[in-house]
Amino acid sequence: MKLSLGPILYYWTQEKLQEFYVEIAAAPVDIVYLGETVCSRRHIMRLPDWLEIAKMLAAAGKTVVLSTLTLIESESDLKSLRKIAENSDFMVEANDMGAVHRLAGRMPFIAGPYLNIYNQQTLQLIASLGAKRWVMPVEMSLEGLQPLQQSRPAGLETEVFSYGRLPLAFSSRCFTARFHNLPKDDCRFLCIDDPDGKTMRTREGKPFLVINGTQTQSALMYNLLGDLDTLRNAGVDVLRISPQAEHSAEIIRQFRDCIEQRTSPEIAMQQMESVMPEAACNGYWHGRPGMEQMFLASAVQHE
Amino acid sequence: MPPEYKLELVCPAGSLPALKVAVDNGADCVYLGFRDDTNARNFTGLNFDAANARAGVEYAHEKGAKVFLALNTYPKSHGWERWTKAIDQAADNGMDAIILADPGLMQYAMRTHPQLHLHLSVQGSATNYEAINFYHEYFGIRRAVLPRVLSFAQVEELAAGTPVELELFGFGGLCVMVEGRCSLSSYVTGESPNNCGVCSPPKAVRWQKTAQGLESRLNGVLIDRYADDENTGYPTLCKGRFEVEGETYYAMEEPTSLNTMELLPELLRIKVRGLKIEGRQRSPAYVGQVTRVWREAIDQCMKNPGGFSVKPAWTVELGKVSEGQQHTLGAYHRPWK
Numbered sequence: 357m358k359l360s361l362g363p364i365l366y367y368w369t370q371e372k373l374q375e376f377y378v379e380i381a382a383a384p385v386d387i388v389y390l391g392e393t394v395c396s397r398r399h400i401m402r403l404p405d406w407l408e409i410a411k412m413l414a415a416a417g418k419t420v421v422l423s424t425l426t427l428i429e430s431e432s433d434l435k436s437l438r439k440i441a442e443n444s445d446f447m448v449e450a451n452d453m454g455a456v457h458r459l460a461g462r463m464p465f466i467a468g469p470y471l472n473i474y475n476q477q478t479l480q481l482i483a484s485l486g487a488k489r490w491v492m493p494v495e496m497s498l499e500g501l502q503p504l505q506q507s508r509p510a511g512l513e514t515e516v517f518s519y520g521r522l523p524l525a526f527s528s529r530c531f532t533a534r535f536h537n538l539p540k541d542d543c544r545f546l547c548i549d550d551p552d553g554k555t556m557r558t559r560e561g562k563p564f565l566v567i568n569g570t571q572t573q574s575a576l577m578y579n580l581l582g583d584l585d586t587l588r589n590a591g592v593d594v595l596r597i598s599p600q601a602e603h604s605a606e607i608i609r610q611f612r613d614c615i616e617q618r619t620s621p622e623i624a625m626q627q628m629e630s631v632m633p634e635a636a637c638n639g640y641w642h643g644r645p646g647m648e649q650m651f652l653a654s655a656v657q658h659e
Numbered sequence: 660m661p662p663e664y665k666l667e668l669v670c671p672a673g674s675l676p677a678l679k680v681a682v683d684n685g686a687d688c689v690y691l692g693f694r695d696d697t698n699a700r701n702f703t704g705l706n707f708d709a710a711n712a713r714a715g716v717e718y719a720h721e722k723g724a725k726v727f728l729a730l731n732t733y734p735k736s737h738g739w740e741r742w743t744k745a746i747d748q749a750a751d752n753g754m755d756a757i758i759l760a761d762p763g764l765m766q767y768a769m770r771t772h773p774q775l776h777l778h779l780s781v782q783g784s785a786t787n788y789e790a791i792n793f794y795h796e797y798f799g800i801r802r803a804v805l806p807r808v809l810s811f812a813q814v815e816e817l818a819a820g821t822p823v824e825l826e827l828f829g830f831g832g833l834c835v836m837v838e839g840r841c842s843l844s845s846y847v848t849g850e851s852p853n854n855c856g857v858c859s860p861p862k863a864v865r866w867q868k869t870a871q872g873l874e875s876r877l878n879g880v881l882i883d884r885y886a887d888d889e890n891t892g893y894p895t896l897c898k899g900r901f902e903v904e905g906e907t908y909y910a911m912e913e914p915t916s917l918n919t920m921e922l923l924p925e926l927l928r929i930k931v932r933g934l935k936i937e938g939r940q941r942s943p944a945y946v947g948q949v950t951r952v953w954r955e956a957i958d959q960c961m962k963n964p965g966g967f968s969v970k971p972a973w974t975v976e977l978g979k980v981s982e983g984q985q986h987t988l989g990a991y992h993r994p995w996k
């Protein structure tokens with residue numbers, strides 16, 4: 357079983373990014389996804405900057421994948437997409453059918469979690485277009501995944517979003533700008549002040565969702581470490597960890613130790629409590645509402 | 660000679676009476692779903708069984724209107740046949756097009772019923788011409804329904820890059836999120852538009868009178884709380900009031916309806932093919948009223964686009980049936996974003 361680090365979903369300063377990836381270069385993770393997937397207005401990092409980090413990580417032995425934007429709305433978004441699709445050094449994760457269109461038949465690609473692959477017919481189709489790996493939609497359960505695993509084309513790898521705030525929704529509206537009473541076109545890039553997003557609470561104070569620009573995430577941390585056995589038995593090849601502002605390398609180490617059976621998921625979950633920004637949830641994997649926490653309830657208290 | 664350009668008014672039919680009312684009031688097309696989770700309005704008491712669907716197609720065709728079948732959820736592996744049977748049935752019934760989101764289903768439809776016209780559902784999340792052209796190239800889709808997140812300038816840019824006809828939402832409920840890219844509902848309730856054809860399903864809703872006010876909850880999560888003098892709204896979870904850093908407000912979207920009527924001349928200029936009215940869950944009376952108003956508006960605009968203006972009487976009529984009694988141009992008007 358391999359570990360991957362998903363693209364950073366937040367807007368970080370260049371210094372923070374550099375430091376982060378230097379740390380990741382030394383962390384026990386196999387695959388690193390790079391690039392801006394949330395908002396086309398975020399501009400601190402251009403493709404050449406990402407490529408530089410990609411080369412540094414590749415030199416450290418990581419497999420690097422370039423991720424594309426999820427919501428592609430304009431000609432300039434398409435231009436950026438084409439540049440990524442035409443790079444000759446790294447594989448690309450397609451997060452929109454427009455990206456699949458650019459990549460299909462030209463080079464192998466990763467089918468990202470937003471392509472809505474819910475059944476074996478669509479999975480086979482995507483594989484026939486050149487997908488080497490696919491990432492399951494976050495709301496899919498073990499039961500939903502099993503038939504796809506049983507009939508998946510030879511050589512196609514399966515990746516599951518296994519740790520982090522769930523990317524639940526995308527909009528063209530920027531909710532961070534809305535919070536600041538600013539129009540999106542004059543957002544002043546204030547999301548850079550929220551390296552872990554802004555928590556949205558219910559009117560009785562419970563953490564509910566997280567605002568990350570145009571993206572809405574779960575406030576709770578999706579964490580499938582306690583479900584490692586079922587992930588392994590289902591033939592999942594790659595577990596994805598989504599970056600957070602602090603302690604990502606520690607989270608990676610806990611997952612790695614469990615995969616290599618140096619520790620048990622129960623102990624690891626307890627140790628992770630202090631480095632998780634919020635409580636854990638794993639409902640989706642169990643076919644339940646995503647916000648629920650099943651089993652291991654003794655180890656991680658849900659609110 | 661190519662057929663003359665016409666903007667089609669595409670109206671919702673949640674039942675046979677709604678279909679008839681839509682057709683009688685001037686709908687060019689109606690769209691409907693079967694009575695199960697194969698469509699994105701899978702509500703109790705709504706939609707069509709086989710006999711009603713046949714009767715609906717017959718009624719519409721007699722009066723020169725088209726019928727589209729919404730088959731716009733993503734089938735899971737278990738139950739795949741429910742979706743393919745629905746496609747077979749649409750072909751048997753002589754439906755004019757099916758509205759699909761799932762690529763696997765498009766492939767099935769194309770191979771099994773090559774004569775069937777395919778439309779890309781809004782649930783397909785296609786917001787750029789590269790995505791639309793993908794579905795065109797691989798499955799021959801004729802029309803794409805655009806998510807309610809593009810500005811008008813972006814729609815115009817997109818239209819120039821594809822041979823596929825475009826259909827836009829003109830009136831009704833407003834999704835603030837990209838359709839097909841929202842799992843908020845399943846995060847809270849286990850059921851989402853993609854996997855079950857529902858959003859914030861009624862069975863998860865609880866209303867409760869408390870000392871702080873009337874509360875609406877979705878599977879236990881507090882969506883909003885109303886003072887005595889406030890209008891209540893259905894607890895669609897993106898339209899609740901939440902607290903961010905000490906401020907309580909509509910953090911995602913106010914309860915409001917989309918109304919793009921003032922954009923009609925622009926839609927004609929870029930030759931948008933379909934103007935879609937949302938609301939298969941609404942009553943036949945609603946469908947009739949909205950269809951009548953839009954029919955009149957489109958006819959007037961087609962006759963004289965340069966001199967078109969929205970009649971105050973139309974706005975009043977539509978206002979009576981809108982969610983939250985408020986209208987917005989949504990994303991078509993860029994500052995909304």
